[in-house]
Amino acid sequence: MTDVLLHLCSPPEWRAALEAGVVAPPSLTDVGFVHLSTADQVALPAERLFAGRRDMVLLAVDPGRLERAGIEVRWEPGVPGDPESMRFPHAYGAIPATAVLGVLPYRPDDDGRFSAPEVPPLDDAGRGRLLQPSILRRTATREVGIAGGVAVLTDSVPSSMLHNQLLVGPGVDTATLVAEADRVLGGAGLTHAAAYVLAPAPGDADALRADGWRIEDLVTMCAPVADLPDATGTELVETVDLDELRPLFDASWRERVPGITDDQAAHLTDRYRIEDAVVALHCYAVREGDRVVATCLLKRDGGTAWLDAVETVPDARRRGHANALIRAAAATARDAGCDLVALDTWADDWKRAWYARLGFTDAGHALAAVRD
Structure with missing residues (x-):
């Protein structure tokens, strides 16, 4: 499986999600959904929110498991400054931790810039x-x-x-x-x-x-x-x-x-x-x-x-x-x-x-x- 959706977070945030059983970041309360991205998109929020950080991870989320859990994924515009034609996947509900197929360390290059990650077959x-x-x-x-x-x-x-x-x-x-x-x-x-x-x-x-x-x-x-x-x-x-x-x-x-x-x-x-x-x-x-x-x-x-x-x-x-x-x-x-x-x-x-x-x-x- 390569058509996973990616959620960007820190290792402590993921560890807390494992304890709770769900990925439920503040955005779920603030705007009603969990931010997700495709591999081609995720560098945009990474650069905007975590520029230069070398401890971030990507949670590889199975969209089929979200569907079976009754969690709707809507493809919607990002924030001002993102390409107008780009639509990001937003999960309207807490993501079950068991919908995560793998955790990918996500590191910037030597200049501190993030790029599209290589997602292995999962x-x-x-x-x-x-x-x-x-x-x-x-x-x-x-x-x-x-x-x-x-x-x-x-x-x-x-x-x-x-x-x-x-x-x-x-x-x-x-x-x-x-x-x-x-x-x-x-x-x-x-x-x-x-x-x-x-x-x-x-x-x-x-x-x-x-x-x-x-x-x-x-x-x-x-x-x-x-x-x-x-x-x-x-x-x-x-x-x-x-x-x-x-x-x-x-x-x-x-x-x-x-x-x-x-x-x-x-x-x-x-x-x-x-x-x-x-x-x-x-x-x-x-x-x-x-x-x-x-x-x-x-x-x-x-x-x-x-x-x-x-x-x-x-x-x-x-x-x-x-x-x-x-x-x-x-x-x-x-x-x-x-x-x-x-x-x-x-x-x-x-x-x-x-x-x-x-x-x-x-x-x-x-x-x-x-x-x-």
Whole structure:
């Protein structure tokens, strides 16, 4: 789907809409409608209202969902100064948050000017591929333009490679990637170089591996919420605060990364806290006695939800905890009106086949590249 309508707002405004369940800006009270635009139009209100701002986002709204919700969209003139022949879509009613198919970071150019955005396909696969990079860009302290993409830098969690890396398109040559990593990540004082290569071209992995990068094939998987298992067997699952999961996460990272420091382990949990500022974060746990032995996270972002950090401690595996956690997360997504759940997993991980049995299908590949 590419014929979406766009609503311009800030990340805090979108987070408030997620909490409320609807997008209902002051204009709805003031003039009776929510301002929308097409991709060709949205630079006009962006320049007029938010010139030079580098934190704005575009909510990609499905007009079909507005129609099904009984919300009328009228095409009407803009404000004085807009082209007289131009008609803008105005939604006469609060927009359900679940009518938002994706959230597109919207940045001006180096001169501070906005232009028409490139709206990716927002079918199920496209929505799944968009979500993780979108969250990373919205949580970043700053974003730096690089050849073939952007770099995200997140000052509060410097140990999280996920939140301090290059996000690049396919076909960026290795020399350019290395130079940009040195310039931006090295210039920020980071001791790692990390890159998320979206929709990699043939040969990208081999070229990076030859240059000393560690490469993993990352698969985005999606499932319609209607196809996921129901909430049967979730009696042991609790909704908890993120800090209650910290001991499990800390132990997991210390097992996987020998020599990790206390601060570094803390950053890898804290990164979920900063994501809660831009998406609705739900934390789930299963306890045995007083100890949390299994967990997963769900991040709601409009009509799409993201499943993350599905983990069980070694001595509590094969007891059905992970299945129960995913069932509980799916129930939350379903109750909130989400119609799609997505996740990332390694291509050669056994979990990929398990997710497939639960109803998830492959939506696209990316390369996760790391160089010390």
